[in-house]
Amino acid sequence: MEKLRTLRGFRDVFGEEIQKFNLIENVSRKYFNLFGFKEIEIPVLEKTELFVRSIGDTTDIVEKEMFTFVDLGGDSVTLRPEATAGMVRAYLQEGLYAKERISKVFTIGSMFRHERPQKGRYREFHQVDVESFGTDDPLIDAELLWMITLILKELNVAEYTVEINSVGCKECRESFRDELVSYFETKKDHLCEDCLRRLERNPLRIFDCKNSQCIDVTQSSPFLFDSLCEGCQTHFETFLKHLNDFNIVININKRLVRGLDYYSKTVFEITSGDLGAQKAFVAGGRYNNLVEEMGGPSTPAIGFxxxxxxLALITSIDALSGKPSYFFAYVGEEAKNYLVPILRSFISEGLSFNYAYEGKSLKSQMRFADSLCADYVLILGDDEIAKGIIVMRDMRNKNQHELSLDPQGLAKAVLKLTL
RNA sequence: GUGGGUGUAGCUCAACGGUUAGAGCAUCAGGCUGUGGUCCUGGGGGUUGAGGGUUCGAGACCCUUCACUCACCCCA
Known part of the structure; x- marks a missing residue:
């Protein structure tokens, strides 16, 4: 029989990695709450159209990376490849724009893209996603980056680069596009196949190309950054000023463009040299037109x-929580009768507890306790029962104490001794 | 979609084309029938990813296929 295993690019997350995931989520939540962001959980599965319309039908994600299928009702549905589209949909569907002047929301969950897996990239992956609707003030652009750096600091991530750029508004992009196309037309024979295709459909993406010839061509090309309209330029300069106020070190990268069509003005990426090819672990930007394009009121927005x-790959996890753990080792059937009362006592005091279900030898139980890294082992056998006591062994220094055998009060007595 | 690497015990890996495929770690047990980590002894655990071929003989060589992995592309 064929062995059952996960689908390609899908994984079981466990052990140290899940601890890191939890840590990342907890630290993120903490700061989101401090900054006034509210959690919202949105569906993993949405109508395909939602993603096609928001992400853009010429993007790689939509063209070849979505888990799309027809459901039993005949609708084309897609597992979300990113969160922003669903967040915008929720913002409109739930009428948040009418309920509050500014909506600051976040969500945490799985995303799906049908790509070839490699280090730091899987078909099911997890994102912490943050969106702010309702203001174009560059102060919030800087505030988001500040919040991210605080989270990274608490997670002990020190080696990273914040790259920022502005991709302008619709208007400056429109006029720049013609300028760019005419420049690349003259360099056509130096561009790779992909870039020739990009030239037709989405010329800005040529800046994304890793091909050395294409990079050469872009060296002397005009940059959108240099032909921003006055409004976008002021927006960017104010953004820079606020970043400086928050003491955030950044790197302006005129080549930075995003793979999704909806971005405008501010875009940013945070990269780490420790991640190899998949070096970006945070990315985001402003999308001032998307909400309107999705059928809502004109609403400026930014997210990441x-x-x-x-992030888990570059986060080191410190020692586990300081709470001690206890193990109950028993010898003989009579001792086992004390198990449940003692268990209840421990749980009501909130003490972490474990034991061997099959009795086995005391030696075996001690080994088990050791393998679980128990801090204390409570030992109960015929001798102790006869004397009305229970022995508590400190596994680190091998000291043993005798406690009176009173199941109800045991947890309290243990607490007094071990804390 | 393209290219490279790798598939042998739960994990990490050995085994020149030649007995019954081994070792370390892990696990279980014993030494020490009431005390963990160290030590010693032993046990269990394998369709060598799958299928075909070459050969007297294949874990090894050839072909096919699958999977994993890294990189490209793209992205978080």
């Missing part, structure tokens, strides 16, 4: 996503 797997 943290790649949890990638």
């Amino acid at each position: 996503a943290i790649g949890v797997e990638r």
Whole structure:
């Protein structure tokens, strides 16, 4: 029989990695709450159209990376490849724009992209996603980056680069596009196949190309950054000023463009050299037109996503929580009768507890306790029962104490001794 | 979609084309029938990813296929 295993690019997350995931989520939540962001959980599965319309039908994600299928009702549905589209949909569907002047929301969960898996990239991956609707003030652009740096600091991530750029508004992009196309037309024979295709459909993406010839061509090309309209330029300069106020060190990268069509003005990426090719672990930007394009009122917005797997790769986890753990070792059937009362006592005091279900030898139980890294082992056998006591062994220094055998009061007595 | 690497015990890996495929770690047990980590002894655990071929003989060589992995592409 064929062995059952996960689908390609899908994984079981456990052990140290899940601890890191939890840590990342907890630290993120903490700061989101401090900054006034509210959690919202949105569906993993949405109508395909939602993603096609928001992300853009010429993007790689939509063209070849979505888990799309027809459901039993005949609708084309898609597992979300990113969170922003669903967040915008929720913002409109739930009428948040009418309920509050500014909506600051976040969500945490799985995303799906049908790509070839490699280090730090899987078909199911996790993102922490943050969105702010309702203001174009560059102060919030800087505030988001500040919040991210605080989270990274608490997670002990020190080696990273914040790259920022502005991709302008619709208007400056429109006029720049013609300028760019005419420049690349003259360099056509130096561009790779992909870039020739990009030239037709989405010329800005040529800046994304890793091909050395294409990079050469872009060296002397005009940059959108240099032909921003006055409004976008002021927006960017104010953004820079606020970043400086928050004491955030950044790197302006005129080549930085995003792979999704909806971005405008501010875009940013946070990268780490420790991640190899998949070096971006946080990315985001402003998208002032998307809400309107999706059928809502004209609403400026900005958001970002943290790649949890990638962040976990560069996060080192400290020692586990300081709470001691206890193990109950018993010898003989009579001792086992004390198990449940003692268990109840421990749980009601909130003490972490474990034991061997089959009795086995005391030696075996001690080994088990050791393998679980128990801090204390409570030992109960015929001798102790006869004397009305229970022995508590400190596994680190091998000291043993005798406690009176009173199941109800045992946890309290143990607490007094061990804390 | 393209290219490279790798598939042998739960994990990490050995085994020149030649007995019954081994070792370390892990696990279980014993030494020490009431005390963990160290030590010693032993046990269990394998369709060598799958299928075909070459050969007297294949874990090894050839072909096919699958999977994993890294990189490209793209992205978080």
